[in-house]
Amino acid sequence: MSDLAFSSFTLIGVDAQKFLQGQVTLNAEALPENVTRYTAICSLKGRIQFGLWLKKLNPESFEIVTTQDQAEEFSKHIKKFGAFSKMKLEQAAQVFPTLNGETTDFATAETDINAWQIQAIEAGQAWISATTAELFQPQELRLHQREGVHYDKGCYIGQEIIARLWFKAKPKAWLHLVLGGGDVPAPATQLSNSVQVVNSIALDDTYKALVVAKPDALAELSLTVLALPESLNGDVARPQ
Template identity: 25%
Template sequence: MPTSNLAQAVFIEGPDAVAFAHSQFTSQVSALPNGQWQFSSWLDAQGRVRAVFHLARLAEERLLLLLRGGDAASFAEALQRFVFRSRVRLSVANTSTLGSGAALPMHIVDADGDVIRLGCGSHSLQFGTDVVDDDAWRLAQLRAGWPWLPADALNESLPPALSLHRLGGIALDKGCYPGQEIVARLHYRGGNKRHLHRVELSRAVAEGSMLRRGDREFVRLLNVISNEERIEALAVITDDIASSIMQSSENTSDNGVVVQLLDTWSD
């Protein structure tokens, strides 16, 4: 995980903010009420996930995208190319930090002055210039299967591999958006062979690492957290390799990292 909790966030504002976001992102943005947030993502034309984020509707014409990995300035620059004639303004929050707050119901947004709180059930995710930087929220969200994408894992996975359907971040009943045809084909015709897992590692490994076994992909690690009890990570693993790990027949990478499955999430 990043050593600093400097938030990577983008504001989308203007009369066309919601319509523009609805046409670009995978969630049902137009149905999001003021004062709530949803998981969402932005895909490339091949359906690969460019970014995952909390999408909060702060007002009728104001959205907040709190990125779960990646760089906000690069994201905003890439997104700006699709604005064309839409009446929207993109701006990057350069000085806000992330921290943990008191419990708040899932998907609720509470804005108090400079601080914006996103309800995550057992806790809230606080965002703002006056927020105390802490990591207390990270382990709870890892164990809930909320993916965080390190730089090495961007533009790589399809939405089912990150369990974005389960999180409500994929809408199948809306108009076109980048990668929509791939998403629909995978959902209705099948073919996805990679899923999200929570794993325990025998030793610390850098987040975003690709563990290999016998010169083939073994486990793609996303976020990795070391705590007092164990080293845990979210990982994308093909179904056949996950089956072998579960049976303990092939659970060690070429560089000696032993992997144990703790949780598995379907599409």
């Protein structure tokens, strides 16, 4: 049985969209209705503090899912920063994931979370939990290739650092899918100085993991690098 679990929230009110626009890395105003996208709220240092599956029902009503171990801190964050906004955050129910093409949808009907983890890892759909909070920048997780970051949307927490990395530099390490042998390394584990686990799942005698790594450092470890889906296989740098 997986320890991973998910909590859903509703954010409702006339200021909901405006508030989210100043918090998350994607363009909440341009987000299509009834489509779930994975996005992030970052720290001032530009690292992902909370990972969110965000669905807009309309500009005054959003459904938000976090890992259960981030739910309490996420709720505190929204209530702190949104104290003067006309909106209300309410925790709904425990929900269960289903992979749906290039995203994940959630419902109250129970699904096999272990099966979802394997599918999500193979699809490059990295997610953040309490263990990995504030370790990775959005670009390192290829979040922009999942429509989870927009670089032309205006200010949000950590935006200055995230935009600078995009327009003036390139991450030294970024997301890869690997197959390894032996015990499965836990999220946040450093496999070397330049390889860190984001998500991992045990298979029979092996494991699969999403890692943020320098490509050269991967070659030094006894890991097989597997292909990510085409949409996540390109260079993470800004096209020149």
